[in-house]
Every structure is written in structure tokens, then in C-alpha cells.
Amino acid sequence: MIKFTLIENSLDSIKSGMDYLDFAEEKNCPVSYKKALLSLFQGAELILKEILVQIDPIIIFDKNSLFRNCASPLQPKIEKLYDCKSIDINGICQELKKYYPEQFKRSNLKVIQDLAKERNKIQHFAFEMTLESLKASLVKLYLMVIKPAMLLAGEKAASDTFVEGINRICFEEHAADVEEAFLNVDKRHEFVKGGCCHCGNHSLFIIYDGESYPVSCYCTTCDFEKQEIDISEFHECPECGANSVLYDEKLGGGMCLWHKCSDCVESVPTTMKPCAGCGGYLIEDKCINCTKEED
Numbered sequence: 395m396i397k398f399t400l401i402e403n404s405l406d407s408i409k410s411g412m413d414y415l416d417f418a419e420e421k422n423c424p425v426s427y428k429k430a431l432l433s434l435f436q437g438a439e440l441i442l443k444e445i446l447v448q449i450d451p452i453i454i455f456d457k458n459s460l461f462r463n464c465a466s467p468l469q470p471k472i473e474k475l476y477d478c479k480s481i482d483i484n485g486i487c488q489e490l491k492k493y494y495p496e497q498f499k500r501s502n503l504k505v506i507q508d509l510a511k512e513r514n515k516i517q518h519f520a521f522e523m524t525l526e527s528l529k530a531s532l533v534k535l536y537l538m539v540i541k542p543a544m545l546l547a548g549e550k551a552a553s554d555t556f557v558e559g560i561n562r563i564c565f566e567e568h569a570a571d572v573e574e575a576f577l578n579v580d581k582r583h584e585f586v587k588g589g590c591c592h593c594g595n596h597s598l599f600i601i602y603d604g605e606s607y608p609v610s611c612y613c614t615t616c617d618f619e620k621q622e623i624d625i626s627e628f629h630e631c632p633e634c635g636a637n638s639v640l641y642d643e644k645l646g647g648g649m650c651l652w653h654k655c656s657d658c659v660e661s662v663p664t665t666m667k668p669c670a671g672c673g674g675y676l677i678e679d680k681c682i683n684c685t686k687e688e689d
């Protein structure tokens with residue numbers, strides 16, 4: 395019950411926060427920047443609570459309030475928990491330090507604490523921050539806090555067939571939607587989405603960053619990612635003819651990154667392996683250097 399509410403609400407808030415930010419930028423609208431901050435911060439708070447609840451639901455409740463309201467505070471009844479006060483953002487940071495020291499280091503926690511201050515200022519009507527620096531802080535909040543938390547929440551969702559109504563597929567679709575909303579803000583027109591050959595999901599984000607070819611790509615469902623791709627790593631795709639196939643060792647084949655190619659849309663790997671003759675590649679059993687065309 396608690397889990398369902400937390401995951402659903404957090405992903406909704408994060409997604410709508412990103413949409414506000416997108417709108418705010420496009421229309422240069424200060425009110426939408428505020429809404430973006432409020433929604434994203436709320437979403438972050440909820441997803442962080444979710445990963446703490448995954449360890450033990452009582453972590454997110456104020457200890458005094460637990461002992462006051464529950465007959466057995468260490469194994470409280472769900473209905474009793476509704477009467478308890480939950481911990482605030484500082485409390486959340488303390489618990490993250492304790493339970494997830496690897497994922498939430500001091501620099502990650504500082505992002506939360508700095509934005510908590512801004513959020514409080516908004517609530518007291520004295521909000522002063524340049525829009526540029528607000529955007530930068532929100533992007534940081536997403537990358538350094540929300541994303542690692544979503545990853546942890548997703549791992550758990552993957553190990554449970556059903557986490558109270560939310561199953562793995564559903565979680566991953568939400569996560570991909572949130573990432574897309576984020577990229578709309580951060581890399582407007584500089585990315586496309588395709589199918590991932592490793593996991594088969596349509597959650598491969600292909601980033602151009604102003605270049606004419608993809609410079610990186612990553613999947614939000616599995617851990618596949620490739621950074622700093624050099625143009626020389628691309629080979630001709632036998633399906634679409636574009637110079638867009640990347641060899642992937644783990645896959646033992648190629649992956650076309652041209653988002654309009656049907657192989658890319660449908661997550662079909664290219665038959666590809668290293669060519670012993672020249673150090674290049676055999677693509678569908680042909681190497682451009684070594685295989686002579688027979689006619």
C-alpha cells in the first residue's frame with residue numbers, strides 16, 4: 395500500500411516537474427519554474443522515501459511519533475503508520491548516508507540540501523534565483539539524486555514480480571518517460587529514442603549533442619551504455635544503409651543507432667563479428683576489406 399503510493403506519486407511528480415521545466419524554458423515563464431522546482435523536489439523526496447521503505451518502512455517515520463502511536467513500534471501495523479509523522483528532508487539525508495553510502499555521497503546530499511533551501515524560500519514567497527542557475531540545480535537534482543534513486547527502486551521492482559500493483563515493465567516505462575522528459579529539457583532536439591538490443595526495450599536514448607552522429611547512448615532499462623563514441627566506430631548498416639552500426643562486444647553483434655532504421659526501432663542486432671583478416675568487421679559475413687564479391 396505504502397509502496398504503491400510512493401512509487402506512483404513520485405514518478406508522476408518527477409514527470410510533471412520536467413514538463414513544467416520544459417514549458418518554463420520554452421515560454422520563459424517564471425511561474426512554471428517555481429512549479430517545476432516544487433514538483434521535482436516533491437518527487438525526489440518521495441522516491442528517496444521509497445528506497446528507504448524498501449529497506450524497512452519504519453525508517454521513514456519519526457521515531458518519537460512511532461513510539462507514541464504504535465503498540466509495537468518496530469513492527470507497526472500499517473493503519474497505525476498513517477497516524478505517524480514521517481521524517482523531513484534532513485532526516486532523509488541522514489538515513490541515506492547510513493543505508494546507501496555508495497550511491498549517496500556528500501556531494502549528492504548537498505544537491506538535495508541546497509534545493510531544500512530554495513524550496514522553503516518559495517513556500518515563504520521570497521524566491522530569488524536566476525532562472526539559469528535554477529535550471530542547472532534542477533538538472534543536478536535529477537542526475538545526482540533522482541536517477542540513482544530510480545535505479546535502486548527499479549532493481550527492487552525487478553526482483554519482485556509485483557510490487558503492490560506496479561510491475562517491472564510498468565516501472566520501466568515510467569522511468570523511460572521521465573528520462574525523455576528530462577532530455578527534452580536538457581538536450582532539446584539533441585537526442586532520439588530507439589530500441590535496445592540488450593534488453594529489447596524501447597528505452598535506448600541516443601545523444602547527438604550538436605554533432606552529426608551520436609556521441610553517446612544508454613538504456614534506462616538495462617545497464618547498457620556507451621560514452622564518447624568516435625565517428626570512426628560506425629559501420630554501414632545492412633538494413634538501412636546509413637553509417638550507423640556500432641559493434642558491441644557483450645552483444646557479440648552490432649547495434650544500429652539510426653532511429654528510423656527498422657533494426658533500431660525493433661531492437662534487432664546486426665550480425666557482426668571481428669574480422670581476423672584485417673582487424674575490421676564481418677557484417678553479415680562480409681568484410682569490406684577482405685571479402686571479394688563473386689558474380
Ligand SMILES: [Zn+2]
Pocket residue numbers: 590591592593594595613614615616617618
Ligand atoms: Zn536495454
Ligand SMILES: [Zn+2]
Pocket residue numbers: 631632633634635636638650651652655656657658
Ligand atoms: Zn540501420
Ligand SMILES: [Zn+2]
Pocket residue numbers: 669670671672673674675681682683684685
Ligand atoms: Zn577483413
